[in-house]
Amino acid sequence: xxxxxxxxxxxxxxxxxxxxxxxxxxxxxxxxxxxxxxxxxxxxxxxxxxxxxxxxxxxxxxxxxxxxxxxxxxxxxxxxxxxxxxxxxxxxxxxxxx
Numbered sequence: 001x002x003x004x005x006x007x008x009x010x011x012x013x014x015x016x017x018x019x020x021x022x023x024x025x026x027x028x029x030x031x032x033x034x035x036x037x038x039x040x041x042x043x044x045x046x047x048x049x050x051x052x053x054x055x056x057x058x059x060x061x062x063x064x065x066x067x068x069x070x071x072x073x074x075x076x077x078x079x080x081x082x083x084x085x086x087x088x089x090x091x092x093x094x095x096x097x098x
Contacts, residue, residue: 001049004087005077007056008042011063012070021068025059032058037087042074046087049079 011021026043029036032055034047045052056073063071 001079002084003047003049003052003077003079004085004090005045005052005056005075006042007045007076008074009059009063010072010074011068012072014068021063021066024062024066028058028062029055035087044087052077 007025009018009022009025011018014021022038022043026036026038029043029045032047032051034045034052034055036046037044045055056075060071060073
């Protein structure tokens with residue numbers, strides 16, 4: 001099943017900058033062959049359900065290996081079965097109406 005996810009990763013106890021941890025997760029998503037769109041407060045990820053969620057698990061495991069003791073990810077995930085729709089399709093649909 002195809003899923004479009006928005007994920008925001010929040011490591012605790014590592015200071016004020018999360019950029020190295022976000023970059024590590026982004027690399028995991030790319031190596032998994034997932035489409036991504038980094039934005040100011042998270043990352044959109046698109047792909048097959050099992051691949052996306054396996055990458056999220058790997059992201060948590062990797063950040064823990066990097067020394068993050070506590071980690072929270074906020075996830076919104078959307079699926080639909082009436083038609084195929086990508087992240088780009090969703091954005092294009094809104095921009096046509098602007």
